[in-house]
Amino acid sequence: MSSRRNFIQQTALGLAGSVAIPLLGRATSGQPGSVESSAAASELMPVGVAGYTFAKFDTDQSIAMMKKLGAHNLSLKEIHLPLNSSDERIKTDMAKYAAAGINVYTVGVIYMKTKEAVDQAFQYAKKVGVGMIVGVPSYDVLDYSEAQVKAYDIKLAIHNHGPSDPLYPSPKDVYDRIKDKDPRVGLCIDIGHTRRAGVLPEQVVKQYRDRLFDLHIKDVTAGVESGKATEIGRGIIDFPALVKALKKIHYKGVCSIEYEKDMTDPMVGISESLGYFRGVLAAEG
Amino acid sequence: MSSRRNFIQQTALGLAGSVAIPLLGRATSGQPGSVESSAAASELMPVGVAGYTFAKFDTDQSIAMMKKLGAHNLSLKEIHLPLNSSDERIKTDMAKYAAAGINVYTVGVIYMKTKEAVDQAFQYAKKVGVGMIVGVPSYDVLDYSEAQVKAYDIKLAIHNHGPSDPLYPSPKDVYDRIKDKDPRVGLCIDIGHTRRAGVLPEQVVKQYRDRLFDLHIKDVTAGVESGKATEIGRGIIDFPALVKALKKIHYKGVCSIEYEKDMTDPMVGISESLGYFRGVLAAEG
Numbered sequence: 001m002s003s004r005r006n007f008i009q010q011t012a013l014g015l016a017g018s019v020a021i022p023l024l025g026r027a028t029s030g031q032p033g034s035v036e037s038s039a040a041a042s043e044l045m046p047v048g049v050a051g052y053t054f055a056k057f058d059t060d061q062s063i064a065m066m067k068k069l070g071a072h073n074l075s076l077k078e079i080h081l082p083l084n085s086s087d088e089r090i091k092t093d094m095a096k097y098a099a100a101g102i103n104v105y106t107v108g109v110i111y112m113k114t115k116e117a118v119d120q121a122f123q124y125a126k127k128v129g130v131g132m133i134v135g136v137p138s139y140d141v142l143d144y145s146e147a148q149v150k151a152y153d154i155k156l157a158i159h160n161h162g163p164s165d166p167l168y169p170s171p172k173d174v175y176d177r178i179k180d181k182d183p184r185v186g187l188c189i190d191i192g193h194t195r196r197a198g199v200l201p202e203q204v205v206k207q208y209r210d211r212l213f214d215l216h217i218k219d220v221t222a223g224v225e226s227g228k229a230t231e232i233g234r235g236i237i238d239f240p241a242l243v244k245a246l247k248k249i250h251y252k253g254v255c256s257i258e259y260e261k262d263m264t265d266p267m268v269g270i271s272e273s274l275g276y277f278r279g280v281l282a283a284e285g
Numbered sequence: 286m287s288s289r290r291n292f293i294q295q296t297a298l299g300l301a302g303s304v305a306i307p308l309l310g311r312a313t314s315g316q317p318g319s320v321e322s323s324a325a326a327s328e329l330m331p332v333g334v335a336g337y338t339f340a341k342f343d344t345d346q347s348i349a350m351m352k353k354l355g356a357h358n359l360s361l362k363e364i365h366l367p368l369n370s371s372d373e374r375i376k377t378d379m380a381k382y383a384a385a386g387i388n389v390y391t392v393g394v395i396y397m398k399t400k401e402a403v404d405q406a407f408q409y410a411k412k413v414g415v416g417m418i419v420g421v422p423s424y425d426v427l428d429y430s431e432a433q434v435k436a437y438d439i440k441l442a443i444h445n446h447g448p449s450d451p452l453y454p455s456p457k458d459v460y461d462r463i464k465d466k467d468p469r470v471g472l473c474i475d476i477g478h479t480r481r482a483g484v485l486p487e488q489v490v491k492q493y494r495d496r497l498f499d500l501h502i503k504d505v506t507a508g509v510e511s512g513k514a515t516e517i518g519r520g521i522i523d524f525p526a527l528v529k530a531l532k533k534i535h536y537k538g539v540c541s542i543e544y545e546k547d548m549t550d551p552m553v554g555i556s557e558s559l560g561y562f563r564g565v566l567a568a569e570g
Contacts, residue, residue: 240568272560279564
């Protein structure tokens with residue numbers, strides 16, 4: 001199954017955690033004879049979920065929802081595993097994800113305003129066992145963050161948050177500040193906030209391909225600050241163009257769906273979103 | 286919006302009912318500036334829902350679910366509006382669909398074993414105001430059904446139900462019996478049952494294009510009788526190939542999603558299914 005191969009691929013890329021993860025196939029299509037070209041098409045671009053999607057739910061509920069979605073890659077948000085968690089708590093939670101066949105491939109988004117916050121984030125990432133942090137370092141700790149990237153050999157993917165973000169409204173604001181830094185410092189492009197900043201995701205993924213580590217995939221109703229989160233396919237983002245661009249740059253990271261509408265009852269909307277994105281992946285495969 | 290244009294297109298095709306339907310845009314993306322190429326891509330192939338999907342729900346619940354799904358074309362099942370309904374009841378129900386912006390484009394699947402059943406089906410279709418019946422006439426009332434197609438000028442799309450169907454297991458079993466009949470007698474190809482019969486949907490839609498009036502869109506876990514219904518994209522049907530074939534034959538009918546898994550709680554699965562199909566349509570558009 002594609003998820004199994006995705007996992008192996010990610011492990012090879014060094015993005016997967018050190019926790020042993022059972023090589024489970026997709027829950028509903030693991031039976032013999034169900035492998036088809038359409039399913040295989042998305043192998044180069046594994047789909048995941050950004051943990052913020054489950055902000056209103058606990059770890060067990062999040063895992064149950066991931067299983068129902070057939071999603072195997074998670075960007076772990078500290079809402080579910082606090083940054084100051086004990087080693088024991090981290091071990092317990094990571095074992096739960098592993099038992100469910102969920103690959104925690106990164107942590108974040110972690111905001112870092114001080115050197116202490118940067119230290120905490122990297123120690124946390126190391127304990128969790130991921131090879132990447134999705135973070136937002138303030139400008140004055142950027143150099144210090146880069147030093148920790150080198151010290152820990154853990155990547156840092158900086159996240160853009162749209163027009164109201166005082167630090168990184170769009171991917172260019174990230175790229176311009178990191179382009180001369182260690183190559184392990186890069187971007188987590190949030191395509192919704194990117195589009196709200198008036199920038200086309202399908203263009204910036206190509207433009208910043210050399211530093212593109214992660215993606216937050218969503219849709220928005222308008223390409224302005226007031227644009228609202230919506231189900232993928234119901235907004236204005238051109239997903240076929242985005243997937244074409246990702247294929248063109250041979251994007252090897254995860255496409256993590258982040259669904260921010262109906263946060264207290266997200267399953268219907270995230271299912272539609274995940275379905276749409278997988279459909280585009282299959283067709284463009 | 287595409288749904289609006291789809292409606293106009295269907296009206297032009299004579300498939301829409303006589304009830305005046307408000308020209309509503311999609312509920313969540315009707316604001317200015319939200320029209321994008323990806324949304325427009327599916328215009329040639331409007332998406333709908335086969336009413337059997339809502340077998341466990343009443344009319345009001347079905348309408349609420351259609352609205353949440355952003356689906357505007359319904360194949361009305363007699364579970365929701367019985368074949369012997371009074372004119373008053375039919376009028377009341379059709380007004381509900383119209384008020385919700387839902388285009389009841391056909392009725393069915395209606396099983397017809399006797400001439401009386403054929404008469405009832407055509408009278409019902411006329412009162413409901415549709416230009417097509419999706420039905421299963423027994424062999425000995427096929428000629429009589431054709432006569433009613435001519436008398437009422439209402440199309441008949443015969444539905445295939447897979448290996449266990451004694452009458453029409455696969456589309457060929459329909460086509461061979463109707464190919465010399467009035468051109469208003471044709472097929473509603475159920476792609477799930479077709480695939481369970483070991484036949485590839487992407488091939489038969491091309492093969493029987495001259496008589497292809499309607500589609501029941503679903504996915505199955507295996508291409509044998511025991512294949513089970515599953516979310517679109519999780520099974521074995523090659524949707525990109527199907528959509529390519531439908532585009533090639535300039536299919537002008539509706540693609541009605543029929544979701545038969547989790548029938549007491551279908552929204553998550555049908556949302557994923559609808560999302561996947563729309564994603565493929567957008568990408569192949």
